[in-house]
Amino acid sequence: MPSRRYRLVVFDWDGTLVDSTAAIVHAIRASAADLGLPVPSREQASHVIGLGLLDAIHRAVPSIAREQMPLYVQRYRYHYLKEDAALEAFQGVPALLDELAGAGAWLAVATGKSRAGLNRALDQMGWTGRFLTTRCADEGIPKPDPWMLRDICEELGLEAAEALMIGDTTHDLGMARAAGSDAVAVTYGAHPREELVREPALAVVDSVAELRDVLLGWIR
Incomplete structure (x- = not known):
């Protein structure tokens, strides 16, 4: 368990929040x-x-x-x-986002989706306004380049060390490493565990319930 606490939790979208x-x-x-x-x-x-x-x-x-x-x-x-239109959030994700926000976490998204695609998805999920800020692949340099994470932190006035990246691919974890942020990997998305463990991560979790357990203790 890390000794520090994180102010910002940045989520990947596909395979992390949404079962796509x-x-x-x-x-x-x-x-x-x-x-x-x-x-x-x-x-x-x-x-x-x-x-x-x-x-x-x-x-x-x-x-x-x-x-x-x-x-x-x-x-x-x-x-x-x-x-x-039929895609849904993974079971437990909406409640997790509510708990994190209730605990004082700032929430953001860094995704390989286009801006048009993410805006459509946010609207379909009823999540427009749920995240403080979002970044998409067609707005800058895509993952695993650190641009998305660094730009989010710059907008919010945070250091990279205050942000925690959550993702289901080595591209997410590589972005976090390059940006200077810690990360948590989830195995229920696109990349298998044996690929995810090749990149540094504070934890590798197998379910949203397990993700909740590790995250709520790290929010300040």
Whole structure:
């Protein structure tokens, strides 16, 4: 357990707050099939979740040609949006956010989603206004670059050490390490435990209930 307390808790979105991993993996794979490109495995598709969309596509489907990118993005959005309205927060997440806010924590989001996508998701979840601030991949440099975390801390007048990053991918943990923030990894999202433990984390938890147990003792 860390001796310090954290003022700010920054959450990743997909696979951390919202159960969207399967929908993203399907959209990545179906889009490749639509274009006649090699279809990545589910493991390959899930590994790129959290990156900016263009970087994710290049890594998941490395043989894609430049001229195919616009159509791939179009097909990805088509497949993802078919599932988007049905996506839900992981069980226990809304209550956890309420408890953290009630304990005095500042809450933020750093996500690989686009601004339009996050705003739509916040509205669908009824979470508009729940977070002090949010950052998206298309607003700056995507994960694992530290830009999102550093920009959030700068806006809120905090040091990176006062922020705790919560994420389900090595991209989230790498961003936190580069920014100088501590992190907690969750294993119920996109990356398996054996990948997550390659990056430093204060804890690696298997459920929202376990996440709650570790977080509430670290808020000041």
